[in-house]
Amino acid sequence: MSNLEELVQEINRFEAIISEWDESQRCVAVGLKRAIEALHKAALTSLIKSLKQESMSALRHAVTDEVVYAVLLYHELVKPPKPPLTQRIQTALEEVRPDLKSHNGDIELVAIKPPDTVEVRLIGTCSSCPASNLTLSQGVEQAIKTHCPEITKVVAVNNNSTVNAASSSLISPFPPKLSSSWIKVATIEQVPELGVLAVEFAGSSLILYRQGITFRCYHNACAHLGNPIDEGKIENGIITCPFHGFEYNLETGECLTAPNISLQSYPVKIKDNKVFVKLQK
Numbered sequence: 001m002s003n004l005e006e007l008v009q010e011i012n013r014f015e016a017i018i019s020e021w022d023e024s025q026r027c028v029a030v031g032l033k034r035a036i037e038a039l040h041k042a043a044l045t046s047l048i049k050s051l052k053q054e055s056m057s058a059l060r061h062a063v064t065d066e067v068v069y070a071v072l073l074y075h076e077l078v079k080p081p082k083p084p085l086t087q088r089i090q091t092a093l094e095e096v097r098p099d100l101k102s103h104n105g106d107i108e109l110v111a112i113k114p115p116d117t118v119e120v121r122l123i124g125t126c127s128s129c130p131a132s133n134l135t136l137s138q139g140v141e142q143a144i145k146t147h148c149p150e151i152t153k154v155v156a157v158n159n160n161s162t163v164n165a166a167s168s169s170l171i172s173p174f175p176p177k178l179s180s181s182w183i184k185v186a187t188i189e190q191v192p193e194l195g196v197l198a199v200e201f202a203g204s205s206l207i208l209y210r211q212g213i214t215f216r217c218y219h220n221a222c223a224h225l226g227n228p229i230d231e232g233k234i235e236n237g238i239i240t241c242p243f244h245g246f247e248y249n250l251e252t253g254e255c256l257t258a259p260n261i262s263l264q265s266y267p268v269k270i271k272d273n274k275v276f277v278k279l280q281k
């Protein structure tokens with residue numbers, strides 16, 4: 001037998017025969033195979049160690065032989081070849097795409113600029129969102145760097161998208177159903193002082209914030225990707241979204257992480273110890 005393919009075919013032929021045996025016989029054959037493989041792996045590991053000390057170039061040369069490389073790969077003594085850079089970048093973008101799409105956005109690869117830079121374009125809502133820099137650095141850049149450690153710069157290029165031109169301010173894009181009447185959602189005792197209470201109304205989640213006799217109501221949806229924020233840490237009237245760390249002033253709803261973004265807020269009134277809100281814009 002002269003080449004790798006023939007050797008592999010021979011192994012496959014024996015494996016097919018063994019697979020027809022009864023279980024006890026198969027276990028013996030598999031045990032023997034594992035024991036021989038463990039012996040070979042130990043020998044190869046020692047051989048590589050010695051070769052490394054003597055001559056790295058000899059080791060590199062040996063690995064260029066396809067049979068040597070295949071056996072070392074089988075024993076996990078060499079790393080498998082990486083997919084091409086473009087493929088790894090696309091894999092990274094695929095990972096973040098569902099999050100961006102849930103926000104009516106998307107991303108595309110514009111260019112790879114060797115040795116260390118990738119240009120991308122945020123499209124749809126993401127292109128005009130004031131949080132786009134954070135979207136880029138927290139999601140996209142991290143995913144690309146994980147898959148492609150050789151990339152150190154991820155740059156968003158200008159886009160020509162006409163979708164949703166940037167406005168001077170942006171309210172959370174995840175509003176609940178609206179209602180023109182006052183709805184009782186809690187009693188004042190249920191809302192913790194300087195804390196938030198999450199309440200459900202008509203399938204929507206709201207948070208109530210209380211500071212003394214002042215109450216605020218917001219939609220329980222982070223302006224970043226719409227995740228609920230009621231489990232976030234609260235300190236000095238600032239709530240931090242537990243998902244990616246956007247911070248909001250609970251007094252005003254204003255986002256402190258990305259300028260010009262606010263939580264969707266709703267009017268509140270107190271009557272007879274009860275908290276009422278009106279889900280109007």
Ligand code: FES
Nearest residue numbers: 222224241244246
């Ligand atoms: S969902 Fe990303 S910071 Fe809140």
